[in-house]
Amino acid sequence: AQTVTQSQPEMSVQEAETVTLSCTYDTSENNYYLFWYKQPPSRQMILVIRQEAYKQQNATENRFSVNFQKAAKSFSLKISDSQLGDTAMYFCAFMNYGGATNKLIFGTGTLLAVQP
């Protein structure tokens, strides 16, 4: 069974600075996707960024980038130039490629507070 671990329950960063959120996962699969989702106080989950395991290049979406280390089963999220609107719960998630359901397996989340 796949598991996702986020070891940082809470983090804080000053506005305009950079912060990195950690995520590790465990799987015996070789083909999978990894995701970071953001859940603001309004509670709707929003996809931030995703990474295909077969791609060596780290994904980037504007101020958000990942550091994907497949051998170490590590998938961290870097947020550059942090903004107040980045304050949210961040979830790391795993999806088995080619699985019948494409269900997501989530970590427990990291609550990020961006301080003015």
Add this chain to the structure above:
Amino acid sequence: DTGVSQDPRHKITKRGQNVTFRCDPISEHNRLYWYRQTLGQGPEFLTYFQNEAQLEKSRLLSDRFSAERPKGSFSTLEIQRTEQGDSAMYLCASSLGQVDSPLHFGNGTRLTVT
């Protein structure tokens, strides 16, 4: 694209009562998921539909839980004889049929069992 809609937003019920939640996915999304999220935890998978067929159920989904998607569009999740441990946020998500299609989540239904 109006997004995934869930109703109601909040539900307070007494232990032992039955409750039903509704999810309207994004149109043309044939995959629909239900998740449960408790405080301080990530969402946990409950069940999955492809069109009207329920293809997977988590062992978390006890016999008191039932989900339907009768016409392959909206879905309902019913909890019978609610227990205090059922208190949680129930999230619905939908996606297109492609393997790499992202999941789009609704705002959730917050259930409180007193």
